[in-house]
Amino acid sequence: MARVSIGLTVNGQAVSAEVEPRMTLADFLRDELGLTGTKLGCEHGVCGACTVLIDGAAVRSCLMLAVQAEGADVLTIEGLSHNGLHPVQEAYWEHHGLQCGFCTPGMVLTAYAFLQERPDPSDEEIREALAGNLCRCTGYQNIVVAVRAAAEKLAGAR
Amino acid sequence: MTLQVLPRGKWLGARVKRVEDPRFLTGEAKYLADITLPGTVHVAFVRSPHGHARIRRIDTATAKEMPGVLAVFTADDVAPLPPLASGLPVEGLKPTPQPVLAKEKVRFVGEAIAAVVAESRYLAEDAAEQVTVDYEPLPAVVDAQRAMQPDAPTLHEELGSNIVYQKTTTLGDIEGAFAQADHVFRRRLHTNRFVAAPMETRGCISVYERASGHLTFYSSTQMPHMLRLFLALFLGIPEHKVRVISPEVGGGFGQKMTIYPEEVVVAYLGKVLGRPVKWVEDRRENLAAATHAKEQIIELEAAVRSDGRILGLKARLIGDGGAYSFNTASALIEPLAGAGLIPGVYDIQHYQHEVIAVCTNKSPVGAYRAVGWTAAQTARELFFDEIARELDLDPAELRRRNVISSEQFPYTTCTGMVYDSGTYRESLERALELVGYGELRRRQAELRQQGRYLGVGISLYVEPTAWGSEIALQAGFPFPSHDNATVTIDPSGKVRVAVSVHSHGQGHETTLAQVAAEILGVSIEDVVVEHGDTDRAPWGMGTYASRSAVIGGGMVALAAQEVRQKVLRVASRLLEVAPEDLDIQDGTVFVKGAPDRSLSMFQVAFAAYLDNRTRAEGEEPLLSATKFYDPRATYSNGCIVTVCEVDIETGLVRLDRIVAVEDCGTMLNPMIVEGQVMGAIAQGIGGALYEQITYDESGQLMTDTFVNYLLPGAAEVPPLTIEHLESPSPVTIGGIKGIGEGGLLATPASVAGAVLDALAPFDVHIERLPLTPERIVEAVGHS
Numbered sequence: 028m029a030r031v032s033i034g035l036t037v038n039g040q041a042v043s044a045e046v047e048p049r050m051t052l053a054d055f056l057r058d059e060l061g062l063t064g065t066k067l068g069c070e071h072g073v074c075g076a077c078t079v080l081i082d083g084a085a086v087r088s089c090l091m092l093a094v095q096a097e098g099a100d101v102l103t104i105e106g107l108s109h110n111g112l113h114p115v116q117e118a119y120w121e122h123h124g125l126q127c128g129f130c131t132p133g134m135v136l137t138a139y140a141f142l143q144e145r146p147d148p149s150d151e152e153i154r155e156a157l158a159g160n161l162c163r164c165t166g167y168q169n170i171v172v173a174v175r176a177a178a179e180k181l182a183g184a185r
Numbered sequence: 186m187t188l189q190v191l192p193r194g195k196w197l198g199a200r201v202k203r204v205e206d207p208r209f210l211t212g213e214a215k216y217l218a219d220i221t222l223p224g225t226v227h228v229a230f231v232r233s234p235h236g237h238a239r240i241r242r243i244d245t246a247t248a249k250e251m252p253g254v255l256a257v258f259t260a261d262d263v264a265p266l267p268p269l270a271s272g273l274p275v276e277g278l279k280p281t282p283q284p285v286l287a288k289e290k291v292r293f294v295g296e297a298i299a300a301v302v303a304e305s306r307y308l309a310e311d312a313a314e315q316v317t318v319d320y321e322p323l324p325a326v327v328d329a330q331r332a333m334q335p336d337a338p339t340l341h342e343e344l345g346s347n348i349v350y351q352k353t354t355t356l357g358d359i360e361g362a363f364a365q366a367d368h369v370f371r372r373r374l375h376t377n378r379f380v381a382a383p384m385e386t387r388g389c390i391s392v393y394e395r396a397s398g399h400l401t402f403y404s405s406t407q408m409p410h411m412l413r414l415f416l417a418l419f420l421g422i423p424e425h426k427v428r429v430i431s432p433e434v435g436g437g438f439g440q441k442m443t444i445y446p447e448e449v450v451v452a453y454l455g456k457v458l459g460r461p462v463k464w465v466e467d468r469r470e471n472l473a474a475a476t477h478a479k480e481q482i483i484e485l486e487a488a489v490r491s492d493g494r495i496l497g498l499k500a501r502l503i504g505d506g507g508a509y510s511f512n513t514a515s516a517l518i519e520p521l522a523g524a525g526l527i528p529g530v531y532d533i534q535h536y537q538h539e540v541i542a543v544c545t546n547k548s549p550v551g552a553y554r555a556v557g558w559t560a561a562q563t564a565r566e567l568f569f570d571e572i573a574r575e576l577d578l579d580p581a582e583l584r585r586r587n588v589i590s591s592e593q594f595p596y597t598t599c600t601g602m603v604y605d606s607g608t609y610r611e612s613l614e615r616a617l618e619l620v621g622y623g624e625l626r627r628r629q630a631e632l633r634q635q636g637r638y639l640g641v642g643i644s645l646y647v648e649p650t651a652w653g654s655e656i657a658l659q660a661g662f663p664f665p666s667h668d669n670a671t672v673t674i675d676p677s678g679k680v681r682v683a684v685s686v687h688s689h690g691q692g693h694e695t696t697l698a699q700v701a702a703e704i705l706g707v708s709i710e711d712v713v714v715e716h717g718d719t720d721r722a723p724w725g726m727g728t729y730a731s732r733s734a735v736i737g738g739g740m741v742a743l744a745a746q747e748v749r750q751k752v753l754r755v756a757s758r759l760l761e762v763a764p765e766d767l768d769i770q771d772g773t774v775f776v777k778g779a780p781d782r783s784l785s786m787f788q789v790a791f792a793a794y795l796d797n798r799t800r801a802e803g804e805e806p807l808l809s810a811t812k813f814y815d816p817r818a819t820y821s822n823g824c825i826v827t828v829c830e831v832d833i834e835t836g837l838v839r840l841d842r843i844v845a846v847e848d849c850g851t852m853l854n855p856m857i858v859e860g861q862v863m864g865a866i867a868q869g870i871g872g873a874l875y876e877q878i879t880y881d882e883s884g885q886l887m888t889d890t891f892v893n894y895l896l897p898g899a900a901e902v903p904p905l906t907i908e909h910l911e912s913p914s915p916v917t918i919g920g921i922k923g924i925g926e927g928g929l930l931a932t933p934a935s936v937a938g939a940v941l942d943a944l945a946p947f948d949v950h951i952e953r954l955p956l957t958p959e960r961i962v963e964a965v966g967h968s
């Protein structure tokens with residue numbers, strides 16, 4: 028299959044590559060760039076495990092082709108923090124917001140993007156914001172608590 | 186037992202943050218799909234689109250010519266591999282071996298027929314589409330009761346019937362109980378088929394080194410050592426040349442206990458091709474071909490006195506086993522385990538059960554959190570609610586009149602379970618108090634006047650835990666079940682704990698480190714817990730059936746205790762005092778009452794290994810001990826109460842809150858206990874309201890994505906209140922009981938009970954779960 032060249036920014040680094048047009052962004056990040064923190068739980072756009080940020084917005088990388096990310100600024104879980112944990116990650120840790128950890132990168136990035144938009148959300152709003160991210164382990168309650176705590180941490184840091 | 190009571194200091198029982206979390210939070214944790222070895226090739230399976238068909242011919246010629254394709258394997262190419270059959274046979278269960286690749290027939294949608302190996306997964310899938318199979322479709326059977334009829338399509342012709350197990354057991358004086366009854370009630374419940382659906386699907390990588398004949402097999406499995414044994418036997422590779430590595434595992438819940446046909450095929454492909462061979466399941470495959478769970482048809486009959494006392498029960502449990510009983514007794518696990526727990530927390534000594542296992546054209550059944558017990562609990566609790574309504578008795582009161590009281594422990598059930606201790610009545614009362622039961626009933630009456638329907642559901646449960654040999658026997662499965670831990674202090678004084686129990690979210694790296702740290706008197710930072718690699722961990726069965734806290738905690742405590750004694754002996758020679766006069770705290774060994782006469786753990790360990798003068802006659806230099814533990818049976822318990830409101834126009838259920846009071850004896854880490862309970866409750870909500878695997882009459886799978894198989898999300902789970910009662914087990918080390926399954930055992934009954942309670946004015950009758958809006962609207966319409 029003819030390859031297409033693309034150029035984009037991933038976690039602050041300029042990346043250029045030749046990809047098959049049908050390759051998903053998720054597979055590109057995972058298999059070509061070795062950024063395996065992005066997970067695949069369904070590959071049909073329901074579970075949210077593959078969430079990454081594109082130009083600041085949470086996007087399902089299993090539903091997007093790598094070629095569609097041409098020129099985009101992509102943030103994956105690996106790029107969220109370079110020094111220790113980001114306050115959102117810390118909050119998940121402190122409030123036991125993860126068990127097997129498989130949904131966690133997507134959950135953390137979804138929460139991170141949401142809190143940028145909505146720095147002081149209610150529990151109900153948090154639950155709605157997370158509605159597109161499935162977790163089979165935690166029952167969500169601690170995740171909601173963690174996101175609320177993260178909001179407080181971020182507010183404190185401002 | 187010397188370790189009846191574990192020391193509770195800085196670590197044990199504390200809400201310690203999990204030490205494993207940072208690598209998950211940063212995305213550095215490596216799951217199966219994240220591992221790619223140089224030279225890896227990828228597998229895609231060709232799977233049956235038919236529920237039941239004869240295979241006339243398979244044409245792989247085109248596929249083999251496709252770009253990047255290395256090989257296409259069908260049944261003939263894997264002829265040396267024996268079919269999968271029950272590893273541990275149960276008396277009376279007819280064998281239904283499953284070929285690792287279907288040969289003459291396919292018996293469920295998704296059954297693997299061929300394996301295509303190519304340079305990339307994309308190319309493997311392209312080629313898989315070009316494999317053509319000529320099928321002769323056969324009539325399918327997807328209902329267990331239909332499958333029992335003599336004229337039903339037969340899956341395994343050689344058996345002449347789809348019934349693979351049928352046995353009636355009578356306990357106590359069942360006829361006498363029914364003769365004394367004021368009322369006899371009956372109820373039938375057909376529970377839904379639902380699945381573990383871990384967020385990480387299955388997958389494996391086979392790496393075979395031809396020169397040495399060594400197989401390294403990576404698998405997302407819960408039972409590395411058992412997998413090693415079976416791979417060695419199936420592939421004919423000596424076991425000492427097989428290593429199984431289970432990397433990070435993204436949830437299992439029982440589904441990853443099974444040794445699967447795909448694993449055996451991939452292991453074999455690696456051996457034949459001499460390159461790393463990788464298979465990662467996609468979600469459609471997971472819903473179609475990974476084990477299903479929990480579907481039973483349960484008919485209950487109760488002999489009841491007019492005061493609500495249940496005198497005797499008759500039960501008929503039909504397990505819908507799917508196409509094969511290929512793993513350990515898999516067609517039987519649901520109804521057999523269920524039968525044992527029908528009496529549950531209630532004092533019922535006259536009981537008769539008939540257990541039936543049936544094959545149907547569906548994916549085979551396997552374990553899923555609270556195997557068999559979920560269906561049994563749901564059937565019994567909903568039945569008791571109905572009996573209470575019939576007798577015009579409060580459902581809480583009916584339970585009070587029948588529950589086993591604390592004075593009766595140890596209590597032997599008619600099914601042979603020995604309940605060691607617990608808080609059955611207390612958990613009921615506490616849960617009712619927390620939820621504000623009296624007030625809720627008043628409010629319910631008020632709202633009904635306004636045409637609003639509030640419901641309260643109570644599910645009072647006991648959970649067999651610790652899954653050692655004794656409890657396995659008491660639950661009807663006479664298989665051994667035990668595990669090992671090795672605790673070692675290295676020459677620099679740091680602690681290594683290697684365990685055979687496996688973690689796929691349970692947090693063993695934290696809880697088991699807490700146990701070792703407490704006993705050895707060191708900080709948790711100085712302890713590392715290793716698991717999941719058969720070359721590093723001692724032999725054991727793995728993680729399932731709420732056993733790891735009890736067994737893992739117990740075996741680590743035993744091994745750490747022995748290492749502690751060694752440390753004290755070495756230090757006693759260095760400090761010239763008796764070992765009894767020494768204590769260890771914060772990594773320092775010191776003389777009791779004279780804390781300045783002390784040595785660091787580093788000094789003691791260094792001397793133990795490298796200073797021969799510290800060693801007494803016969804003492805070994807290694808500060809290490811390996812201990813096994815096979816605990817006595819212990820039972821956790823609790824009560825889950827759900828409050829909901831049902832909109833009778835739309836059939837929508839709004840869960841208002843769920844209160845869970847649980848008792849798992851001594852807790853290693855309450856934060857982790859709560860996490861287990863909450864996660865299991867969410868799965869139970871799914872089971873009661875949303876999740877069901879469905880097939881049409883022809884055996885077509887109707888639920889093959891997360892679009893049509895619905896998992897509860899954050900918006901579907903209401904606020905959860907968890908409270909602990911603690912009645913330490915008198916029979917296990919430290920009084921620990923397991924906790925993994927209670928939430929899923931009891932929540933479907935609680936949630937469904939709440940919905941049916943809300944609908945009580947309509948006198949609805951519902952025999953099927955989940956309680957979808959359509960079912961609710963239909964039932965109300967028919968009332």
Ligand code: FES
Pocket residue numbers: 066067068069070071072073074075076077078087088089090
């Ligand atoms: S993997 Fe992309 S949404 Fe599930």
Ligand code: FES
Pocket residue numbers: 124125126127128129130131161162163164165384435436690
């Ligand atoms: S922590 Fe396991 S899926 Fe969310």
